[in-house]
Amino acid sequence: MASANFETYVEVESSLHSWTPRLKLLSLSLLMFAFAAVKHLPLVLPMLCMTAIFYSASRLPLAYLLKRLRYPGLFIFMVVLLLPVTSGDTVLAQLGPLAVREEGLVTTVLVVCRFVSILTLGFVLLGTTPFLTLLRAMRSLGLPTLLADMTLLTYRYLFETADMLSTMQRSMQLRGFGRRRRWFRIEGKTLLQLSGLLGTLLIRSYERSERVYKAMQLRGYGQLKQPQLAAQQPIDRRSLLLTGMTILAALGIVAAEITFLIEPF
Amino acid sequence: MHISEGFLPAQVCIAGYGTTGLLTWFALKQINRQGNPNEKIPKASLLTAAFFVASSISIPIPPTSVHLLLNGLLGVILGYFAVPAILIGLLFQAMFFGHGGLTTLGVNATMMGFPALLAYYIFQLRFNLGSKKQQSSSPSQTQSHLPSHRQSLRQLGIFAFLGGTLGLALTAFIFFLLMVTLVSADFDAQAEQTAVTYLTLAHLPLAVLEGGFTAMLAVFLQRVKPELLTGR
Numbered sequence: 361m362a363s364a365n366f367e368t369y370v371e372v373e374s375s376l377h378s379w380t381p382r383l384k385l386l387s388l389s390l391l392m393f394a395f396a397a398v399k400h401l402p403l404v405l406p407m408l409c410m411t412a413i414f415y416s417a418s419r420l421p422l423a424y425l426l427k428r429l430r431y432p433g434l435f436i437f438m439v440v441l442l443l444p445v446t447s448g449d450t451v452l453a454q455l456g457p458l459a460v461r462e463e464g465l466v467t468t469v470l471v472v473c474r475f476v477s478i479l480t481l482g483f484v485l486l487g488t489t490p491f492l493t494l495l496r497a498m499r500s501l502g503l504p505t506l507l508a509d510m511t512l513l514t515y516r517y518l519f520e521t522a523d524m525l526s527t528m529q530r531s532m533q534l535r536g537f538g539r540r541r542r543w544f545r546i547e548g549k550t551l552l553q554l555s556g557l558l559g560t561l562l563i564r565s566y567e568r569s570e571r572v573y574k575a576m577q578l579r580g581y582g583q584l585k586q587p588q589l590a591a592q593q594p595i596d597r598r599s600l601l602l603t604g605m606t607i608l609a610a611l612g613i614v615a616a617e618i619t620f621l622i623e624p625f
Numbered sequence: 626m627h628i629s630e631g632f633l634p635a636q637v638c639i640a641g642y643g644t645t646g647l648l649t650w651f652a653l654k655q656i657n658r659q660g661n662p663n664e665k666i667p668k669a670s671l672l673t674a675a676f677f678v679a680s681s682i683s684i685p686i687p688p689t690s691v692h693l694l695l696n697g698l699l700g701v702i703l704g705y706f707a708v709p710a711i712l713i714g715l716l717f718q719a720m721f722f723g724h725g726g727l728t729t730l731g732v733n734a735t736m737m738g739f740p741a742l743l744a745y746y747i748f749q750l751r752f753n754l755g756s757k758k759q760q761s762s763s764p765s766q767t768q769s770h771l772p773s774h775r776q777s778l779r780q781l782g783i784f785a786f787l788g789g790t791l792g793l794a795l796t797a798f799i800f801f802l803l804m805v806t807l808v809s810a811d812f813d814a815q816a817e818q819t820a821v822t823y824l825t826l827a828h829l830p831l832a833v834l835e836g837g838f839t840a841m842l843a844v845f846l847q848r849v850k851p852e853l854l855t856g857r
Contacts, residue, residue, distance in 0.1 A: 368720055389727070396728045397635035432723035435629050443808070471808065474631030482630070482727045486720055506653060506662060511713050513670030514677070518717070521674040525681075538685075550685060551834075555841035558679050562672060562702070562842075563850045569671040573664060582663035 368428075368486040374419040376488045380599040381497035387606035388414075388485045392478045394610035400620040401466060403613060404473045410609055411477040420487045428483050429476070436475050443468045491515065513572075517565075525561055532557065626694055626800050627718070627733050630726035632808050641732030645712065648738050652708035659705075669706040677714050684834065691831060696737040697792020698839045700744030701785050702846075702854060707741040708734075732803065740795035744788030748843075751784040781847055781854075782840040789839025790832045797828040 376384070395407055415425065448463025486494070492512075499508045532538075537553060576582075633641075656662050676695055683690040699707040712734045718724040725733050801824040805817050846853050 392630075392728050393635050393638060396631065396633065396638050399634070428723055432629060436631075439632075439808075467808070471631050475629060476631075478630035478726065478728055479723055482719070482723075485727075491720075504649075504653060506656070506666060507649070507709050507712070509666050510670045510673065510709050511716070513667060514673045514713050514717070517671050517674045518677060521671070522678045525675075525678045529682075547685075551838060552841055554682060554684060555838055555845055558675075558682065559842050559845040559849065561675050561679060562846065562853060565671040565675040566668060566850065566853050569668040572671065573667040576667065582661075 369490045376418040383603040391610040394613040627725035638728045645731040645734040652705040655705040673710040696741040697744040697789035700741035701748045708738045740792045744792045747788045785843035786836040786840035790836030793835040794832040
């Protein structure tokens with residue numbers, strides 16, 4: 361965890377990087393929900409094309425996407441294995457005792473394509489917007505102060521807490537923890553030691569939070585009724601154009617989906 | 626136990642945001658009622674960070690190992706703050722690891738936040754039980770039969786166990802219910818019902834493990850830092 365990469369922003373020049381953050385957040389979220397609504401195969405190709413256009417416009421390196429897709433991709437693997445043989449009635453092929461069914465295969469294609477498209481759009485949003493800017497955008501869209509403050513403070517101390525846990529785990533290992541492992545048996549002592557590890561981590565975090573709160577109070581935290589947001593960045597013409605196009609694309613996908621529902625192909 | 630992007634229809638994702646909005650509104654209302662929320666924000670935030678990194682701790686179950694869900698434990702320790710803590714934790718997991726998702730954030734937050742609140746209520750029941758015991762015994766009996774430290778620790782452990790177990794069991798039930806009924810429309814109803822029942826039952830040993838871990842941790846904190854456990 362300590363070595364995990366918490367930084368998602370990639371600093372390159374692109375039109376998506378300069379897109380007004382709150383409009384970008386709104387438009388891309390709308391498009392992601394529109395993609396989640398896709399239930400018909402003919403819409404899969406336009407969805408993938410739109411995703412590819414957004415990713416290439418963001419000028420994020422391909423390696424960034426592949427690296428980020430690797431871990432969540434493990435979850436989709438189970439679906440690819442299970443759905444085609446468990447869902448539906450129309451048998452397409454018989455592989456020994458397993459029958460590959462058409463309905464299951466169609467659902468698999470839909471789920472995998474939606475998964476890749478939505479996740480890629482999410483990475484476009486995160487890769488082109490620094491975390492603090494994104495949080496400010498959420499705040500300007502009505503995120504409650506308590507949630508915004510908690511998110512900011514959690515993010516601020518995440519790295520240090522991860523380092524603390526890493527040090528504690530290393531010192532446990534140096535004292536022999538985890539060296540002896542019995543097969544097919546859960547050891548109560550191990551559970552007790554791990555609960556002690558987490559308990560100590562919580563106590564250290566709690567004690568640090570008391571010092572942090574005192575320091576924050578000294579700097580005037582809680583004195584203002586509402587924290588003043590910095591002046592909003594003016595909306596430029598390019599941002600408006602991108603927002604309009606993205607919203608149109610999202611509405612187009614939803615309209616096409618409704619048309620397919622009314623008149624199935 | 627997160628629902629990834631692309632699995633659920635848009636209507637369910639939007640409904641998930643609706644239920645999470647309600648749950649968060651309720652939690653924030655209760656937090657504001659409890660007095661100065663500013664004082665609790667740094668504590669809740671640092672504990673959220675600790676829980677987030679603690680979710681990487683793996684419990685050895687030879688020949689493999691599992692990661693704990695910790696939502697019951699979050700409810701037990703953070704109380705109403707568990708709801709924003711879970712929301713933030715899930716947002717970070719979606720952002721940094723692609724685990725879960727941004728469109729499914731609402732569904733995932735309800736799936737874990739609601740059981741966490743129930744775990745908190747269960748953990749708080751220990752106070753009711755304690756006061757009823759005191760009322761039922763006469764003053765002289767109360768003097769002579771004050772619950773020993775060991776008894777109160779046992780009681781605390783039992784309620785923490787119930788909270789931790791329920792946290793995972795209920796989350797597993799909601800998870801499988803959503804996955805089996807909504808991912809594909811081509812399963813027959815009887816098969817769906819059977820699958821949800823068996824998959825939830827298969828997770829009961831893990832729920833018991835999570836409950837046991839929650840109990841051990843609650844007892845540890847009661848011994849070392851009792852003010853960390855949410856009181857009344």
